[in-house]
Amino acid sequence: MDLCRAARMTGSAVIDETRDRREPAAPPSAGDSRAYRDVLGRFATGVTVVTCAAPGGPIGMTVNSFTSLSLDPPLVMWSPAKSSHRHAHYSAAPRFAVHVLHAGQQAVADGFMRSAEAFHDVAWTAAPDGLPLMENCLARFVCQRVAEHDAGDHTIMIGRVTAAEGGEGEPLLYFRGRYTAVA
Template structure:
């Protein structure tokens, strides 16, 4: 291959790399598929219903650490969720980091799942429902809310946390759940 051919090939490769898709609000599937290539953990967020104080929960993969000083975390709730107003009005909530063996909780807290029925449940110091056996739990008070497109970003100040058990995390990737083996 001549020097000229190598340069032409490098230019074509650079042009191919620069190509991409424009986000299409009318058809977000391709963007959603691309975002799904980022593996995340899975968390169950619990709070109290703002109307009657009953326990509510939502499964999220948007959990992230924000700051250690002060201790802040975030997660986001879809504004289309029927639970949105409860979580955005809640003064406190708990985030449970799910273990690989807790996949059943994701279907339990889907739109038509049985929810808390049959689960062991306690309340933390703020009265928020908490579940045993998560990898970790963060008890939070709501610090701030930020609108972010079709979601609300909820920032919580960690008031206490618990390392509840050892094990591998439940992960979400490409639209499905699975596990992760460190060092593999």
């Protein structure tokens, strides 16, 4: 019986000392980004769509790099790739909204992965300043962008939460390169 299974059966915490004796893994190399991404994929994340108002109309982007940052003041962060065609719009937008998707919204996530203008498949309204606000999501955070930080091939966007609301349901999760659900 493996140690993890034994720990689940007994409810006790077990430390696998054999792992502690291994040599540390080599640092990720730029030439082997696929292997690094595969290791990062072992961390399950929620799936969000981040929206903003752009000069040509509303845009959205599927994002799994979203996290809370601070309770006081209420801050969140996410990190778009600099290579994204949408990056400049988010850098210029004074506000953005983060929509946490529920388990039934995989098609919404796929739509915004392919196109910035996938709003035809989702109910949404525009705030007075044009900020697109999706309806029927698990949670929504409306944010004032307060900072941007360079982070390699991404930019860390920090927003002060000006409104937050949550709904009921199970989250849409992403794990090892595919969508999954809470077991």
